[in-house]
Amino acid sequence: MTAPTRRERLREATVSEIKTGARKLLVTGGVEAVSLRAIARDMGMTAPAIYRYFPSLEALVTALAGDLYDELRMRLEAARDGTGDDPVAQLSAMSRAFRAWSVAHPAEFGLIFGAPAPGLDGFVDDCTDPDHPGARFGAVFVQPLIDLWHRSPFPTPPRELIERHLGGRLEPLRQSHGEVPIEVAWAFLSGWTRLWGLVAMEVFHQMDWAVTDPEALFELELTTFAAQLAPRP
Amino acid sequence: MTAPTRRERLREATVSEIKTGARKLLVTGGVEAVSLRAIARDMGMTAPAIYRYFPSLEALVTALAGDLYDELRMRLEAARDGTGDDPVAQLSAMSRAFRAWSVAHPAEFGLIFGAPAPGLDGFVDDCTDPDHPGARFGAVFVQPLIDLWHRSPFPTPPRELIERHLGGRLEPLRQSHGEVPIEVAWAFLSGWTRLWGLVAMEVFHQMDWAVTDPEALFELELTTFAAQLAPRP
DNA sequence: TGCAATAGTTAACGGCGTTCACTCAAATGA
DNA sequence: TCATTTGAGTGAACGCCGTTAACTATTGCA
Numbered sequence A, B: 001m002t003a004p005t006r007r008e009r010l011r012e013a014t015v016s017e018i019k020t021g022a023r024k025l026l027v028t029g030g031v032e033a034v035s036l037r038a039i040a041r042d043m044g045m046t047a048p049a050i051y052r053y054f055p056s057l058e059a060l061v062t063a064l065a066g067d068l069y070d071e072l073r074m075r076l077e078a079a080r081d082g083t084g085d086d087p088v089a090q091l092s093a094m095s096r097a098f099r100a101w102s103v104a105h106p107a108e109f110g111l112i113f114g115a116p117a118p119g120l121d122g123f124v125d126d127c128t129d130p131d132h133p134g135a136r137f138g139a140v141f142v143q144p145l146i147d148l149w150h151r152s153p154f155p156t157p158p159r160e161l162i163e164r165h166l167g168g169r170l171e172p173l174r175q176s177h178g179e180v181p182i183e184v185a186w187a188f189l190s191g192w193t194r195l196w197g198l199v200a201m202e203v204f205h206q207m208d209w210a211v212t213d214p215e216a217l218f219e220l221e222l223t224t225f226a227a228q229l230a231p232r233p
Numbered sequence C: 001t002g003c004a005a006t007a008g009t010t011a012a013c014g015g016c017g018t019t020c021a022c023t024c025a026a027a028t029g030a
Numbered sequence D: 001t002c003a004t005t006t007g008a009g010t011g012a013a014c015g016c017c018g019t020t021a022a023c024t025a026t027t028g029c030a
Helices: A006-029 A036-043 A047-052 A057-081 A087-104 A106-113 A118-128 A133-151 A159-166 A171-175 A182-203 A214-228 B006-029 B036-043 B047-052 B057-081 B087-104 B106-113 B118-128 B133-151 B159-166 B171-177 B182-203 B214-228
Strands: none
Touching: A006 A036, A006 A057, A006 A106, A036 A047, A057 A087, A057 A106, A057 A133, A087 A106, A087 A133, A087 A182, A087 A214, A106 A182, A133 A182, A159 A182, A159 B214, A171 A182, A182 A214, A182 B182, A182 B214, A214 B159, A214 B182, B006 B036, B006 B057, B006 B106, B036 B047, B057 B087, B057 B106, B057 B133, B087 B106, B087 B133, B087 B182, B087 B214, B106 B182, B133 B171, B133 B182, B159 B182, B171 B182, B182 B214
8 A cells, every 4th residue: 555646646636527527517417418528628628538537438427426326325324423323313314314415416316316327237237246336325224224123123014924025035135234134124125115216206306296395295204104113012 | 170181191100100210219229329310210211301290309209208108007097997996906906017017118117207308307397287198197096096095094194294294285286186185195195106116216226236026025015005005993 | 283381302510429540748767 | 867668638530419401302282
């Protein structure tokens, strides 16, 4: 581990300048506005120069997506750490932070959570690797659920029903977290799906036709979902 | 209302040939593979000719999206009509049909339910119009829920909680269906969000890292959700 | 028969990703 | 110190793309 040379520092700076330019284009014009020529133009360079840093536009977008996962994950961790040690409160804070970031950054949300561009399939497929930014992100929700389960088990569908449907099909999830009770695995999947669906529908404007204040619906759903995590009677 | 002239018939045929070509490209290469030049090439035409039928590529894609909404809605209606008159059974059948179509047509799903392309914002915004294909689609789920509610009310969050959060914010939904009890409006939003989220996560490969058999998870969620629609004890 | 509308063409403009051959400055090593 | 290698960046080119403009040929109708 040696100190970075001058060249490495310059290179690093250029890489992040490219990413910054790409993100600016992403925000202002959507993913299809991200072009090597536009990035280079904004940097006072020519497009082929970027190939010294990324092998293709697609690779650049993939790298950007990874950064966005990390940024979002850190927001959630901050929200969690800024809350007491009640798992339900932590999960609520994380859910609000997730929605807040997503609503504030719709283009970025669309990039990492929307329909995968044909070329990005490789990126999302590799999510099986626990070091993948996407997997690291998802994992943030698992630990509080495990804590909550051990503290006061919440109601779930009957264990044998979960077993029957998901029995051997959760290896990926369990591998990344060691001992995950199957009820917790179910709760994670069910809860993350609901959270993601609610936020994605808002960000993608899929419920404008029915609701004028998506945040109100979000808070209502969060309230009822948190109530379902209360200990069984 | 007069019979279509010969010219109108030819024009109609060309329009649908264009759409067919566009869909083929959508399926094989994703939305970004849909190009006027490729469509025209496949038809033995030149690209500018398409401008006699659609004012822009974006307009063509928007028209295609409308067709897809209609196609999907008709699948759901067929599933509903092929089931008895038990609303819960109808809703289950419709949910399965929704997942089946979506999984079988990921590119089409991505077009109508994914991140709206910057230019398509107008399309999704106009969903407020009840004649919009998207609104007509969503409406299919509402009637069975109303029937069910009148037959045997299902458990919901306390009415005053719904009122407080969603009180005046459901005009669009209520306008399109006249008398919709607020509990039904909540159930629709909550249920549709869960269904959409679950299917979208599968189609967008957002849960490959955790689950190997998405259909199993879907059936489990469907089972538990249907159970929640049982009459209150 | 003649006129107007329609469907199609070619050519062109500017933008895009990407490749190739090239230049020039910076780091390296004898 | 000086030659050499490495790396960053340029400009031209290829083949895509959407879109516009000017133009031609055909169809339908009065």
